[in-house]
Amino acid sequence: MEQGVRRLVLDVLKPHEPDLPELATRLSCIDGVDGVNISLVEIDQDTESVRITVEGDRINLHNLKDTMKDCGASIHSIDEVSVGKKLIKKTLT
Amino acid sequence: MEQGVRRLVLDVLKPHEPDLPELATRLSCIDGVDGVNISLVEIDQDTESVRITVEGDRINLHNLKDTMKDCGASIHSIDEVSVGKKLIKKTLT
Amino acid sequence: MEQGVRRLVLDVLKPHEPDLPELATRLSCIDGVDGVNISLVEIDQDTESVRITVEGDRINLHNLKDTMKDCGASIHSIDEVSVGKKLIKKTLT
Amino acid sequence: MEQGVRRLVLDVLKPHEPDLPELATRLSCIDGVDGVNISLVEIDQDTESVRITVEGDRINLHNLKDTMKDCGASIHSIDEVSVGKKLIKKTLT
Amino acid sequence: MEQGVRRLVLDVLKPHEPDLPELATRLSCIDGVDGVNISLVEIDQDTESVRITVEGDRINLHNLKDTMKDCGASIHSIDEVSVGKKLIKKTLT
Amino acid sequence: MEQGVRRLVLDVLKPHEPDLPELATRLSCIDGVDGVNISLVEIDQDTESVRITVEGDRINLHNLKDTMKDCGASIHSIDEVSVGKKLIKKTLT
Amino acid sequence: MEQGVRRLVLDVLKPHEPDLPELATRLSCIDGVDGVNISLVEIDQDTESVRITVEGDRINLHNLKDTMKDCGASIHSIDEVSVGKKLIKKTLT
Numbered sequence: 064m065e066q067g068v069r070r071l072v073l074d075v076l077k078p079h080e081p082d083l084p085e086l087a088t089r090l091s092c093i094d095g096v097d098g099v100n101i102s103l104v105e106i107d108q109d110t111e112s113v114r115i116t117v118e119g120d121r122i123n124l125h126n127l128k129d130t131m132k133d134c135g136a137s138i139h140s141i142d143e144v145s146v147g148k149k150l151i152k153k154t155l156t
Numbered sequence: 157m158e159q160g161v162r163r164l165v166l167d168v169l170k171p172h173e174p175d176l177p178e179l180a181t182r183l184s185c186i187d188g189v190d191g192v193n194i195s196l197v198e199i200d201q202d203t204e205s206v207r208i209t210v211e212g213d214r215i216n217l218h219n220l221k222d223t224m225k226d227c228g229a230s231i232h233s234i235d236e237v238s239v240g241k242k243l244i245k246k247t248l249t
Numbered sequence: 250m251e252q253g254v255r256r257l258v259l260d261v262l263k264p265h266e267p268d269l270p271e272l273a274t275r276l277s278c279i280d281g282v283d284g285v286n287i288s289l290v291e292i293d294q295d296t297e298s299v300r301i302t303v304e305g306d307r308i309n310l311h312n313l314k315d316t317m318k319d320c321g322a323s324i325h326s327i328d329e330v331s332v333g334k335k336l337i338k339k340t341l342t
Numbered sequence: 343m344e345q346g347v348r349r350l351v352l353d354v355l356k357p358h359e360p361d362l363p364e365l366a367t368r369l370s371c372i373d374g375v376d377g378v379n380i381s382l383v384e385i386d387q388d389t390e391s392v393r394i395t396v397e398g399d400r401i402n403l404h405n406l407k408d409t410m411k412d413c414g415a416s417i418h419s420i421d422e423v424s425v426g427k428k429l430i431k432k433t434l435t
Numbered sequence: 436m437e438q439g440v441r442r443l444v445l446d447v448l449k450p451h452e453p454d455l456p457e458l459a460t461r462l463s464c465i466d467g468v469d470g471v472n473i474s475l476v477e478i479d480q481d482t483e484s485v486r487i488t489v490e491g492d493r494i495n496l497h498n499l500k501d502t503m504k505d506c507g508a509s510i511h512s513i514d515e516v517s518v519g520k521k522l523i524k525k526t527l528t
Numbered sequence: 529m530e531q532g533v534r535r536l537v538l539d540v541l542k543p544h545e546p547d548l549p550e551l552a553t554r555l556s557c558i559d560g561v562d563g564v565n566i567s568l569v570e571i572d573q574d575t576e577s578v579r580i581t582v583e584g585d586r587i588n589l590h591n592l593k594d595t596m597k598d599c600g601a602s603i604h605s606i607d608e609v610s611v612g613k614k615l616i617k618k619t620l621t
Numbered sequence: 622m623e624q625g626v627r628r629l630v631l632d633v634l635k636p637h638e639p640d641l642p643e644l645a646t647r648l649s650c651i652d653g654v655d656g657v658n659i660s661l662v663e664i665d666q667d668t669e670s671v672r673i674t675v676e677g678d679r680i681n682l683h684n685l686k687d688t689m690k691d692c693g694a695s696i697h698s699i700d701e702v703s704v705g706k707k708l709i710k711k712t713l714t
Contacts, residue, residue, distance in 0.1 A: 066277040068270050070286075072247050084161050084217055087239040091159040098162075098242030103235045116247045124270055142289045143247070146273040149284030154258050154302045154329070165433050177347050177403055180425040184345040191348075191428030196421045209433045236433070252463040254456050255470075310456055328475045332459040335470030340444050340488045340515070351619050363533050363589055366611040370531040377534075377614030382607045395619045422619070438649040440642050442658075496642055514661045518645040521656030526630050526674045526701070537712050549626050549682055552704040556624040563707030565628075568700045581712045583705075608712070 067095065067121025069150050072143035074104075075113050077136035083113065089130050090115070094123040114142075118150075160188065160214025162243050165236035167197075168206050170229035176206065182223050183208070187216040207235075211243075253281065253307025255336050258329035260290075261299050263322035269299065275316050276301070280309040300328075304336075346374065346400025348429050351422035353383075354392050356415035362392065368409050369394070373402040393421075397429075439467065439493025441522050444515035446476075447485050449508035455485065461502050462487070466495040486514075490522075532560065532586025534615050537608035539569075540578050542601035548578065554595050555580070559588040579607075583615075625653065625679025627708050630701035632662075633671050635694035641671065647688050648673070652681040672700075676708075 077086065083101045090099045097119040104112040117127070131138060143153050170179065176194045183192045190212040197205040210220070224231060236246050263272065269287045276285045283305040290298040303313070317324060329339050356365065362380045369378045376398040383391040396406070410417060422432050449458065455473045462471045469491040476484040489499070503510060515525050542551065548566045555564045562584040569577040582592070596603060608618050635644065641659045648657045655677040662670040675685070689696060701711050 066274065068274070069284075071270070083234045083237040084164070084239070087237045088159065088161070091240040096240065098238065098240035098244040100163075100236065100238045100244035100246055102246040103233055106233060114247060114249070116244050118242055118244055140289055140292060141269045143286065144269040144273045145284065145286045146270070147277040147282065147284035149304055151284040151286035151302050151304055153286055153288040154300060156300070176420045176423040177350070177425070180423045181345065181347070184426040189426065191424065191426035191430040193349075193422065193424045193430035193432055195432045196419055199419060207433060207435070209430050211428055211430055252460065254460070256472075257456070326475055326478060327455045329472065330455040330459045331470065331472045332456070333463040333468065333470035335490055337470040337472035337488050337490055339472055339474040340486060342486070362606045362609040363536070363611070366609045367531065367533070370612040375612065377610065377612035377616040379535075379608065379610045379616035379618055381618045382605055385605060393619060395616050397614055397616055438646065440646070441656075443642070512661055512664060513641045515658065516641040516645045517656065517658045518642070519649040519654065519656035521676055523656040523658035523674050523676055525658055525660040526672060528672070548699045548702040549629070549704070552702045553624065553626070556705040561705065563627075563703065563705035563709040565701065565703045565709035565711055567711045568698055571698060579712060579714070581709050583707055583709055 066147045068124060068144060068146055069118065069120065069122070070143070070145035071115075071117045071122060071127075071141065073115040073117070074139040074142050075115050075131065075136050076110055076139055077113060077134065078110055081134050086134055086136065089134065090117060090127065093126045093130060095119045095121040096127075159240045161217060161237060161239055162211065162213065162215070163236070163238035164208075164210045164215060164220075164234065166208040166210070167232045167235050168208050168224070168229050169203055169232055170206060170227065171203055174227050179227055179229065182227065183210060183220065186219045186223060188212045188214040189220075252333045254310060254330060254332055255304065255306065255308070256329070256331035257301075257303045257308060257313075257327065259301040259303070260325045260328050261301050261317070261322050262296055262325055263299060263320065264296055267320050272320055272322065275320065276303060276313065279312045279316060281305045281307040282313075345426045347403060347423060347425055348397065348399065348401070349422070349424035350394075350396045350401060350406075350420065352394040352396070353418040353421050354394050354410070354415050355389055355418055356392060356413065357389055360413050365413055365415065368413065369396060369406065372405045372409060374398045374400040375406075438519045440496060440516060440518055441490065441492065441494070442515070442517035443487075443489045443494060443499075443513065445487040445489070446511045446514050447487050447503070447508050448482055448511055449485060449506065450482055453506050458506055458508065461506065462489060462499065465498045465502060467491045467493040468499075531612045533589060533609060533611055534583065534585065534587070535608070535610035536580075536582045536587060536592075536606065538580040538582070539604040539607050540580050540596070540601050541575055541604055542578060542599065543575055546599050551599055551601065554599065555582060555592065558591045558595060560584045560586040561592075624705045626682060626702060626704055627676065627678060627680070628701070628703035629673075629675045629680060629685075629699065631673040631675070632697040632700050633673050633689070633694050634668055634697055635671060635692065636668055639692050644692055644694065647692065648675060648685065651684045651688060653677045653679040654685075
């Protein structure tokens with residue numbers, strides 16, 4: 064049986080609003096999401112770079128992308144993804 | 157059901173008074189807060205930069221901002237926020 | 250009795266499509282695979298370098314290579330492999 | 343209910359006497375203190391810089407300051423404080 | 436009673452074939468071997484440097500050397516060895 | 529009730545004799561000492577610098593200093609001391 | 622009662638023969654030794670520098686020195702020793 068996504072780490076550019084707690088709360092409501100962490104990387108005048116980690120079980124990527132779009136946030140890159148019944152973290156070089 | 161905020165890391169500028177134990181004690185009384193850590197980053201003549209970590213369950217951000225204001229402290233940035241039934245810590249690059 | 254492969258770390262070059270969640274999902278369906286992590290190393294115009302970690306029990310390498318090929322991904326090198334009833338991780342120098 | 347102080351890290355300047363074991367023993371006798379660690383940072387001719395960590399439950403700051411004063415030690419800065427039913431350690435940048 | 440070898444870390448030069456999964460699988464079949472990890476250190480045109488970690492109980496070194504030879508691999512150095520009923524890892528300087 | 533010393537880290541200069549195992553054994557016999565570690569820092573022609581860690585319960589400092597003296601060792605500095613029913617380790621800056 | 626040596630870290634110069642597995646095996650047979658780790662530090666033409674860690678209970682130092690001598694190995698320095706009913710590891714500066 065196909066396994067769902069368990070963990071995602073995203074590099075995201077967002078406007079100042081919604082703020083981090085608001086965006087994290089919205090993401091935490093998505094189907095299959097158990098927890099969200101957003102960390103600030105850099106603040107510019109109109110935007111901020113953040114690193115978003117999402118963990119859960121069969122995370123609904125479609126809804127996640129929609130929520131990002133609704134918040135005016137653009138995903139620069141997916142930096143890490145984990146799939147499968149065993150959660151594997153990134154292997155450092 | 158919407159999940160509340162579980163963890164916040166704040167970059168804050170504050171006057172010397174109230175001192176760190178006093179400010180931490182006030183923050184620990186806020187609804188949903190289970191623990192507070194304040195670490196000194198830099199002392200200047202009239203102000204000090206501190207890093208505040210707050211953990212709990214459905215932390216009341218409104219009260220938190222009010223308490224900060226009452227203490228003359230200004231939040232420079234929210235550096236990290238965690239939301240959801242699973243507490244996710246920051247992913248290092 | 251011959252032991253199967255328990256863990257693989259691969260250095261892979263892939264086109265942008267399928268994206269990381271899609272590729273990880275396909276790899277997670279392979280016989281003997283319990284978990285997959287894909288981490289982004291570098292993005293170029295048409296391709297991206299990724300580091301893929303696969304864990305499981307008697308991972309079917311033949312299917313793994315076929316799936317990579319189907320996705321247009323080429324394995325640059327096998328950086329780490331673990332075999333045996335005890336899972337041994339890489340020893341740092 | 344107001345929570346007491348659980349952990350303090352202090353940057354302190356002290357004369358050579360009382361020595362570290364003596365000062366630590368005195369601090370350990372203060373109300374609410376469960377453990378004390380004193381680490382030497384630098385020795386000068388007449389004074390020494392030390393880093394004092396105190397953990398406990400509702401640590402009596404008033405008594406702590408009095409004890410410091412009695413020992414001729416001056417608190418240069420409070421580098422870290424933890425309050426609340428959950429003990430939160432410093433978040434590294 | 437004499438204790439057998441519990442852990443070995445080897446610095447090895449090998450031809451590209453057999454590849455890492457194949458070599459690891461062969462080594463995992465040796466008497467007394469419970470697990471094998473092979474990590475790539477450097478690839479050259481005709482050869483590759485690898486770091487091999489073998490754990491087990493009374494590892495048969497004779498068979499291990501024979502298997503290496505059969506695979507065209509030469510042991511440059513034994514970087515670490517553990518013997519005894521308690522497995523001791525390398526002490527960092 | 530006054531708490532005793534639980535842990536001491538000492539910077540010590542000693543002659544080559546008694547050697548490290550002999551000195552550690554003598555220190556381990558002191559009242560209240562449960563364990564001793566001596567690490568070599570630097571060897572000179574007639575002396576060696578060592579770092580001594582002693583853990584226990586109500587370590588008898590008087591006896592410890594006497595034993596050091598008997599062995600011709602001089603305590604350059606007490607680098608760390610822990611007192612109290614909870615053993616607190618050094619807080620890194 | 623006098624406590625025995627629990628842990629030793631030695632800086633040793635040895636000829637190429639006996640090799641590491643052979644030397645480790647011989648050391649593991651000494652009275653009071655539960656485990657031995659030998660790590661290679663540097664290889665020269667006729668000799669090699671190794672770091673030997675021995676753990677056990679009341680390790681017989683006399684036999685250890687004899688075995689070293691029998692193997693043509695010379696102990697350059699004892700870098701660490703632990704004695705007592707509680708095993709204390711080296712404290713980093």
